[in-house]
Amino acid sequence: MDQPRPSPADPRSDAAGTLADLDAIGRRADRAYRAPVTGAPLVGWGIAWAVGYPALGHLDLPWALVVGALATAVGLVATFAGREPGVSNPGAGRLRGAWFLVLAASPFLVQVVSPLEPWRLALFLGALWGVAMAIYAIMTADRALLAVSGGSVVLAAVVTVPEGISPLLVYGLGTGIALLVLGIVRATPVRSGR
């Protein structure tokens, strides 16, 4: 049996409709804010992880380094070649500074834990950048990025345990695909209503 439809003049359903519309607008504005940082850049870094880590684990020198450098270049281009964002965030400059700090600190931290096998060093750096992403996600209340980056840190540790798997292949594909999917979702424009 059909339910009686509320009259358009019903103030309660009118108010409920307006609140639902405001929620949808809030989500679209939130997407507009997040897309420049976690849209195309995460697509680039997802490709970098998914291609670069398996290359480091399975190609011989110098090709492993060449492919790794190209994969990193894809991530950097996707991060810095985007169009001007439609939303400005007063904290963006400080966050960028924090990222540069993490990157600049990486060689020093590598020196602290050396000597390690190259594949362990690669996983160590991946986990370090995963922690940096997770901190960024907490600062910007980004739950999806927190789940992906936190998962990446855990995965970096887990792949070192079992015998008979390729740690860099599993870590690279696992983290890379997760970043790629999140980036594609964020980069996809949301249809505006009304």
Place this chain on the structure above:
Amino acid sequence: MTEPGPDRLHELPAEFADALRAPFDHLLTDPVRLRIQAALVALPAGGSMRFTTISRTLGISDGNLGSHLAVLAEVGYVDTEVTWRGKRRTTWYRVTEAGREAFERHVAALRGIVGPPV
């Protein structure tokens, strides 16, 4: 069933009673202005949005958006900032504290109509 009057508000849950007391903001009774405020309030504190991004987010024409933004800026609900990149001029819009409070009061009043969650 008797509707709760002002003298019976104390019988309602405190949050619901507060919502019923909240007045509507007459400027935000216009749906376009309310939607503009919703987009700007959703940004992180201090964040601002370009004119074209607001227009795309809300799916409204530039002319319509421009006239309503002018009203919101005039009453102090929205702040504007102009930046230049070479010869290209960009206007950014940010919600003010007064604008955020007015929006929250208005939304509280709307929630008051809808009623408490079942």
